Amino acid sequence: MPTEAPAPNPDPTLNAPITPELVDKHGLTPDEYERIKKILGREPNLTELGIFSVMWSEHCSYKNSKKLLKQFPTQKFDEDSRNKVLVKAGEENAGVVDIGDGWAICFKIESHNHPSAVEPFEGAATGVGGILRDIFTMGARPALFTNSLRFGELTSADSRRIMRGVVHGISHYGNCVGIPNIGGDTYFDTCYEGNPLVNALCLGVLKHDQIKRGAASGVGNPVYYVGAATGRDGLGGASFASKELSEESAADRPAVQKGDPFMGKLLMEACLEMMGVDGLVVGIQDMGAAGLTCSTCETAARGDVGVEIELDLVPQRETGMNSYEIMLSESQERMLVIAKKGREEELEKIFEKWDLHAAKVGLVTEGKDMVVKQHGQVVVRIPAMDLTEEAPLNDPIATRPAYLDEIQAWDIETLPDLTDDGIYDALPQLLADPSIANKRWIHRQYDQMVMTNTVKHAGESDAAVVRLRCGGPDQDKYIAITNDCNSRYCWGDPYEGGKIAVAEAIRNLACTGARPLAMTNNLNFGNPNKPESFYMLKECVRGLAETCEFFDVPVVGGNVSLYNEKQDTKIDPTPVVSVVGIIDSRQYITSSTIKKGNEALILLGDVPKELGCSAFLRVVHQLKTGLPPRMDLENQAALMDFLQVQIQKGRIHAAHDIAEGGLLVGLCEMLFAGEETFGADINFEDLPIDRWDSLFFGESQGRILLAVDASRADHVVHDAERYDIHADIIGEANDEGILHVDAPNLEHPIEWDTSSLREIWENAIPSAMKI
Numbered sequence: 001m002p003t004e005a006p007a008p009n010p011d012p013t014l015n016a017p018i019t020p021e022l023v024d025k026h027g028l029t030p031d032e033y034e035r036i037k038k039i040l041g042r043e044p045n046l047t048e049l050g051i052f053s054v055m056w057s058e059h060c061s062y063k064n065s066k067k068l069l070k071q072f073p074t075q076k077f078d079e080d081s082r083n084k085v086l087v088k089a090g091e092e093n094a095g096v097v098d099i100g101d102g103w104a105i106c107f108k109i110e111s112h113n114h115p116s117a118v119e120p121f122e123g124a125a126t127g128v129g130g131i132l133r134d135i136f137t138m139g140a141r142p143a144l145f146t147n148s149l150r151f152g153e154l155t156s157a158d159s160r161r162i163m164r165g166v167v168h169g170i171s172h173y174g175n176c177v178g179i180p181n182i183g184g185d186t187y188f189d190t191c192y193e194g195n196p197l198v199n200a201l202c203l204g205v206l207k208h209d210q211i212k213r214g215a216a217s218g219v220g221n222p223v224y225y226v227g228a229a230t231g232r233d234g235l236g237g238a239s240f241a242s243k244e245l246s247e248e249s250a251a252d253r254p255a256v257q258k259g260d261p262f263m264g265k266l267l268m269e270a271c272l273e274m275m276g277v278d279g280l281v282v283g284i285q286d287m288g289a290a291g292l293t294c295s296t297c298e299t300a301a302r303g304d305v306g307v308e309i310e311l312d313l314v315p316q317r318e319t320g321m322n323s324y325e326i327m328l329s330e331s332q333e334r335m336l337v338i339a340k341k342g343r344e345e346e347l348e349k350i351f352e353k354w355d356l357h358a359a360k361v362g363l364v365t366e367g368k369d370m371v372v373k374q375h376g377q378v379v380v381r382i383p384a385m386d387l388t389e390e391a392p393l394n395d396p397i398a399t400r401p402a403y404l405d406e407i408q409a410w411d412i413e414t415l416p417d418l419t420d421d422g423i424y425d426a427l428p429q430l431l432a433d434p435s436i437a438n439k440r441w442i443h444r445q446y447d448q449m450v451m452t453n454t455v456k457h458a459g460e461s462d463a464a465v466v467r468l469r470c471g472g473p474d475q476d477k478y479i480a481i482t483n484d485c486n487s488r489y490c491w492g493d494p495y496e497g498g499k500i501a502v503a504e505a506i507r508n509l510a511c512t513g514a515r516p517l518a519m520t521n522n523l524n525f526g527n528p529n530k531p532e533s534f535y536m537l538k539e540c541v542r543g544l545a546e547t548c549e550f551f552d553v554p555v556v557g558g559n560v561s562l563y564n565e566k567q568d569t570k571i572d573p574t575p576v577v578s579v580v581g582i583i584d585s586r587q588y589i590t591s592s593t594i595k596k597g598n599e600a601l602i603l604l605g606d607v608p609k610e611l612g613c614s615a616f617l618r619v620v621h622q623l624k625t626g627l628p629p630r631m632d633l634e635n636q637a638a639l640m641d642f643l644q645v646q647i648q649k650g651r652i653h654a655a656h657d658i659a660e661g662g663l664l665v666g667l668c669e670m671l672f673a674g675e676e677t678f679g680a681d682i683n684f685e686d687l688p689i690d691r692w693d694s695l696f697f698g699e700s701q702g703r704i705l706l707a708v709d710a711s712r713a714d715h716v717v718h719d720a721e722r723y724d725i726h727a728d729i730i731g732e733a734n735d736e737g738i739l740h741v742d743a744p745n746l747e748h749p750i751e752w753d754t755s756s757l758r759e760i761w762e763n764a765i766p767s768a769m770k771i
Contacts, residue, residue, distance in 0.1 A: 006045060006378045018043055026053035032392060039386045047324045047372070048380050051387065054290040054328060055297065058562050061391035064528035065560045068538060071545035072555035076518065085518065085554050092214050093134040093286055095556025096206070097518045099477050099582055103470045104211070106140035107203035109148070109483075109522045109578050111561035116198040119256040120165025121172070126234075126259040127200040128173040129332050133286040136268045137335065139212040139275050140204025143453065144466050145174050145181040147200050148483040148522065148576040149442075152193030154434050154768035159188070162196050164769065170200070171445040176261035177268065181446035182457045183464035185483045185576075188434045194566045199522040199559075199576050203481065205468045212275055214285040214295075215302035216338045216364045221282055223307060223362040225292075226351055227267045227334040229317035233258045234291065234330025263333040263356075270354035271335060280346055283338040293327045295336035297370045300384035307384070308371040309362030323379045327372065338364060398538045399531035407492060410626040412611055418692045420747045426620050426697060427752060428760050430661045431668060433619045437764035438673075456480075459673055461591045462508035462657050465583065478583040480514035483576055486660065489628040490573035492613040494536045498543025498575055499631040500701055504659060505579040506551055510640045511655035511704060513588035513647045514581030519548060521558040521577045526570035528562050536573040537562070544575055550633045553579060588647050592656040593674035597735030599653050600713035601667070601680060602706040603728050604639060604720065608662070608698025609690045615660045616697035629701045635725075636702050642723040643704065651716055654707040662697035664741075666705055671739065672758035679754050682731035684743035695743075707733065 016022075023033045026049055036044055036052050044052065058064055069089075076084040076097075086104055087096035094108035112127025128145060135142050147170055152159035174181045179202075216223070234257035275281050283303065285295040292314070300307040311326050321329075339347050344360060351358035365371070370387070372380035418426065430436055439458065448457040455478065456465040463482035470477050484505040490497030506516050521544065526533035548555055564571045583589055611617055612626025646652050658666040671678045689695050708716055713729050720727035739757070742749040 006381055016046065018046070018049055022049070026050065027057060028053055032056060035392060039383065045379070047327060048382060050324050050328050051293050051380065051382060054293055055387040056391050058560065059289050060294060062560055063392060064394045064396050064534070064562060065523065065537065066393055068541045071541060073545070073549050074554050074556070076552055076554045085556055086208065087138070087211060089555055089557045093137050095518065095520065096138060096211055097556060099517070101470060101475060102208050103477065104206055104208055105203055105479060105580065106135055106138045106206060107201065107520055107580060108134050108557045109199050109201040109520045109576065110134070110559040111522050111524060112198045112200065113196065113524065113561050113564055115256040116166050116196050117162070117194060120162045121169040122256050122258055124166040124169030124198050125173040125261070126257040126332055127198055128170055129259045129261065129264050130288050131200045131202045132177065132264060132268065133288065133335065135202045135204040136271055137212065137214065137284050137286045138204070138206070139210040140206040141272060142179050142202050142204040142268070143468060144203050144481070145179055145201065146464065146481060146483055146578065147181065147184040148197070148485070149184065149186040150192045150197035150574060151188050153188050153190055154765070156193060159193060160769055160771065166196060166198055167442050167445055173259055173261040173264070175447045177265045178450050180448050180450050180454050182448050182454050182466060184458070186439050186442060187487065189487065189572065191569065191572045193569065195564050195569065195571050197524050197564070197571065197574060199524070201483065201520070201578050203479070203580065210275070212281060212284050214299055215283045216299040216305050216307050217282055217303040218341065219305065219364050219366050221341045221364045222339050222344055222360050223309060223364065224337040224339055224347060225314055225334065225357065225359045225361045226270070226337055227356055228260065228263050228331060229315040229357060230292070230321070230326055230329050230334070231317045231331045232321065232325055232329060235325060235328050257330045257332050259332045266354045266356055267333050267335065270351050270356055274347060274350045277346060279340055280343055281337060282340055285336045287334040287336060289330065291328060291330045297384040297387040299336060299338060300368070300370050301388040304368065306365035306367040306369045306371065307362060308365050308373065311372060311374040313359050313361040315357040315359055323372065323374045327380070396528045396534040397531040398535040400535055401532040407625045408627045410612065412691070412694065415611070415621065420750060423692055423696060424750050426616065427664050428757060430615060430619055430665050430697065431757055431761040432764045433615060434765050434768060436615060436661050436665060438762045439765065440762065441765040441769060455589060456512065456591065460593065462511040462655070463514060463581070465512060465589055478586055478589060480509050480512045480581045480583055481578065482508040483578045484508065485574055485576045487572040487574040488613040488624065490536070490540055490575060492626065492628040494539035494573050495543040496628055496631060497573065498540040499547045500629070501575055501577045502544055502547035502553070502579070503631050503633065503636050503701065504657065505577050506553070506640060507636070507657045507704065509579060509581035510643045511590060511592060511657050512583070513590040514583045515644065516551060516553050516579050516581045518554050518556045519577055519579045520556060521575060523558070523560045524564055524571060524574040524576065525562050526565045533570065540573050540575045544577065547633065551637070590647055590652055590655050592654055592670060594670050594678045594707055594733045595653055597678045597733050598710065599707035599733045600710040600729055601682070601731050601733060602708060602713060602716055603703065603730050604706060604725055605703030606700060606726050607687050607689070608694045608700035610700065611694055611698055614662070614697065614699045616662065616693060629699055631701050638723045639702055639704065639725055642720060642725055646716060646719065651708055651712050652706055653709065656705045658703040658705060660699065662699050664696045668739070668754070668757055668761070670705060670707065671733065671754050672761070677737055677755050677758050679734045679736050679738040679740070680731055681734055682741045684730060686728055689743060
């Protein structure tokens with residue numbers, strides 16, 4: 001049914017005719033524009049065109065990816081057939097998962113890639129602020145941040161500038177709001193030059209009866225705008241994030257928001273206090289991407305009602321703002337609240353206490369339209385559902401890239417094997433690579449211990465661990481969390497790379513003593529309108545979904561960030577996964593570092609015979625080629641079960657997943673990631689050795705290094721046989737600070753001073769950042 005045409009816009013500059021050029025500038029296709037006219041039964045005005053532009057952008061509507069995302073499992077049932085997922089992906093701002101005893105966790109990851117490329121500090125800071133609001137708007141008290149970062153090589157001055165700004169922005173916002181940032185992952189590659197990835201995660205805790213929804217209901221209930229005033233910053237941010245970066249992007253600074261963490265802290269506390277008042281809040285929604293537009297139409301659509309707002313009542317920090325600017329502004333630290341009619345004074349007093357705006361700007365109405373007034377005249381009238389659930393979905397073409405056949409046919413035998421000297425030189429080279437080196441330069445800028453609930457932070461274990469206070473010392477819950485994605489694997493085989501990303505995250509949780517609960521993901525890819533780019537997205541999602549299904553890990557939310565391209569450069573497929581697990585008892589929390597210096601060292605898993613897409617190829621041979629490692633999910637499941645049993649028997653002193661750099665790199669990380677620097681005496685005489693380079697630096701999946709009491713090593717190996725897991729005692733740690741490696745056919749044993757290796761590992765990034 002045609003909607004009633006709004007009155008002429010009070011701002012005469014917005015009454016210009018809608019031309020094809022204007023439609024194109026708003027990122028809409030001619031077909032989409034025809035659909036808009038059909039929905040409205042008339043031509044839109046400029047404000048309405050802008051609203052359709054942001055709500056139908058990839059950033060808000062997932063128009064190119066939504067059909068793929070339906071492959072993800074979204075439920076998890078316990079032994080009593082109760083669904084552990086209390087709020088599913090796509091239903092609200094973030095997913096919610098039961099952790100027992102009436103408590104739940106709420107978590108989500110989102111990107112701020114394009115803004116961080118243009119304004120690294122503000123882009124990263126507002127990314128943290130935005131994900132924070134997504135969590136507390138659900139009624140959860142935020143408990144932690146993590147982040148997943150990708151930059152160009154640190155030999156580039158521009159990459160160093162972007163990294164410095166991004167890390168400063170993340171630390172500034174997180175430290176000011178007083179929430180610990182306890183970890184994450186960071187990689188460096190030329191494909192991210194000018195296309196940094198900044199994915200921010202927040203996790204909160206709440207009781208089941210504290211869950212809040214972002215749906216409007218109750219005709220006549222008042223609609224409140226709370227938080228900071230609206231300005232012109234962030235205009236069109238959602239559509240800005242739904243197109244490729246270009247030379248003109250640097251001038252598009254209004255699309256980058258400005259954050260105020262102190263205002264964010266006040267808003268969080270005020271909203272949590274308000275939501276704690278029984279029956280006061282009917283619905284609540286963050287003004288994130290698309291700002292007031294998104295929060296208004298989404299709350300109306302979810303509640304299947306209408307919402308009407310008056311822009312003259314919206315707090316504004318700049319004069320002369322028109323309806324287009326107010327509706328599309330992405331100014332930060334703002335929320336939309338639907339309150340219970342007759343209880344307005346209670347809400348207003350709470351926000352007055354916190355010295356924040358609480359302006360009644362509208363009400364819930366009959367019908368199903370989002371209606372916007374200015375100066376008493378209707379300037380926008382659009383059916384809310386057509387902006388959200390009924391947004392158009394695309395079916396992009398997928399074409400397998402030709403380069404995959406070429407690189408996957410690469411033969412390791414074309415590469416000369418290492419000599420003894422080559423082995424000696426390769427290890428420090430790998431430890432100096434920024435993607436492998438110590439990330440302390442980054443993590444030390446974050447307050448990891450604020451709130452005093454951090455048990456294991458970045459570098460202490462394969463997954464970070466926090467304590468959630470759930471009513472008393474005997475009721476505390478221990479949550480582990482990890483971010484993972486090796487984009488080289490996804491570039492070399494997107495399906496297998498997607499599988500590996502999930503499996504490695506689950507391995508990292510297992511090494512920390514945790515069982516996986518649920519996953520959120522951030523899918524960072526290139527332009528979906530290019531068939532080869534869409535193929536990579538499609539295949540990665542297939543691998544992610546199958547692995548989640550296999551391990552019964554539901555996906556409770558996330559983000560899709562496409563168009564990560566700049567001119568002729570696009571990022572490697574980077575589907576970042578964040579998996580949360582629960583540890584049944586504090587005594588099961590396991591670190592990744594040697595403790596005593598006399599532990600037996602056990603290798604779980606097969607000896608590698610491949611090097612495709614490895615860090616060794618990239619760092620030592622400057623090659624990016626080959627078939628990535630294969631992922632055996634059945635073997636991985638047995639490995640996880642075995643590790644859980646051994647940890648609960650108290651046999652494991654330390655456990656560490658072997659990932660980038662392979663066996664010797666993983667061993668070094670165990671030896672000097674703690675307070676002391678240990679050595680080890682290693683002998684590979686019982687291993688079937690094919691090549692030195694693949695043995696020492698291959699990245700075969702499903703392998704873990706264990707440190708156990710020497711008297712119990714044989715018991716661990718014997719138990720592994722029962723799980724059909726290959727296990728070898730390869731040596732023992734020492735307190736002499738020497739890594740001694742011997743194997744048949746070596747000309748002589750190889751030795752490294754681990755203090756020197758540690759210095760290389762610790763100083764690689766600080767040294768690069770001083771250039």
